[in-house]
Amino acid sequence: MSRALELADKAQKMGEVPVGALMVQNDNLIAEGWNQPITDHDPTAHAEIMALRAAGKHLDNYRLPNTTLYVTLEPCTMCAAAMIHARVERVVFGAYDPKTGAAGSMFTVLGDPLHNHHVEVIGGVLQAECSEKLKQFFRSRR
Secondary structure, three states: OHHHHHHHHHHHHOOOOOOEEEEEEOOEEEEEEEOOHHHHOOOOOOHHHHHHHHHHHHHOOOOOOOEEEEEEEOOOHHHHHHHHHHOOOEEEEEEOOOOOOOEOOOOEOOOOOOOOOOOEEEOOOOHHHHHHHHHHHHHHHO
């Protein structure tokens, strides 16, 4: 999660909301991503999506078995659905998102029994640090 926080700093330096993500498979870092929707003029360019895209290219496969996605903010519905389609095994996130979180805060997309794949969820890792980074960013914008 410490590396994901560093990636969030990259996003912030670009004027993006500071969210960072990375993908690990079998204890090996295979991909990184950070928020880029403003820079890329792409509403889907969330940190998780960027990491999923990079992991797919790294593995030469759209399926990402035996992977863990680490992200500084609880995934939204779009990112959660992408993890399901990619067959991500686990997501570990820092800050909870009570407004749009889809890993239990607002919605429970990742554990919905109607889905054909379920992603294990571990939340609140380095929660204080991840939350503070976001709070400081939005405070500076007001």
